[in-house]
Amino acid sequence: MPRRRPGSLLPLEVSILASCLDAGEPGSHGFALAKAIADAGDSRELTATGTMYRALHRLDAAGLVESWWEDPNDAADAGRPRRRSYRITGAGATALAKARAEATGTTAFTRADPGFAT
């Protein structure tokens, strides 16, 4: 994993925040975020499980995303384990905008997002 400057975001974290932003208010669970990132990228490889949830944990701890657990009854009705959903916070949106601004003109980013320089 590349070393980071204090306050900066890793590329995966930028991608997660961007996916959370796309998901909007309802939020999105970990696997859906991994799939969204893969679909937007060139490789279409899903992010490794540990890498994904470690990054989500960091973003959650930093207050850039917020998470909550699905109601157990809803999960039971759907016949699957409970989902933990993530939603971008105001601080996360600001950090994402800043990361995008820094990336513009300096780094080609793989994410197919209009906000990114490619």
Add this chain to the structure above:
Amino acid sequence: MNSGPDDRSIRFARWWVHRYTAGLPNHESVSRRAEIDSDLAEHAQCRELDGWTPKQITQERVRRLVGGMAADLGWRHELVTGQCQTRGLVRVSVLSVTSVAAVTLAMFHFVFAAYMLGNISLAEQRYLGGLDNYAEEVGRPVASVIAAFIIASLGVVLLAAGLARPVSPVIANAATIAIAGVAVMFFWLGAWPVALVAVVGSTVDLATRTPNPTPQP
């Protein structure tokens, strides 16, 4: 979710999650296990809808799991060290102190054992000319060396305790402290006084005794 042979990869994934979340606060470990369970289910369901074969799903599941193992351990490390920081404790961490103390003591034991080996070697050289009671004369250093090896073996235990936690994160702090604690207790209560008497006795004995200059026929 898949069934049959593919369940092995799911069981492996769950086993791995249980291993690297062992010893963590309950809410963290339960939360991570539930989240990975959900991820496994969502992954299988999504790929089945995409028309993937069970084999392909299993391969991707294993690839994602193995590819993220280092991050899993990193996450655990962040959590453990983060807890120490949030508690505001002055100590570096229980792990670090235990490890450093154990390794230091172990090194001391090894040096001590080496000293005793040198001691018996000296004794053998001094009496190489031959003594009718050779076995008796070197008996005490031999006993000392045995004691030193016992202590050194405790040093190995200490070393293992000191290194176990950093090397294998699945070993809880409590287990590491217990191993090191028991080893230190045995060391200070038992082997150390015995070995001290033995080494002082043998050193004084060797220093005061004049070797026999003429070999016995």
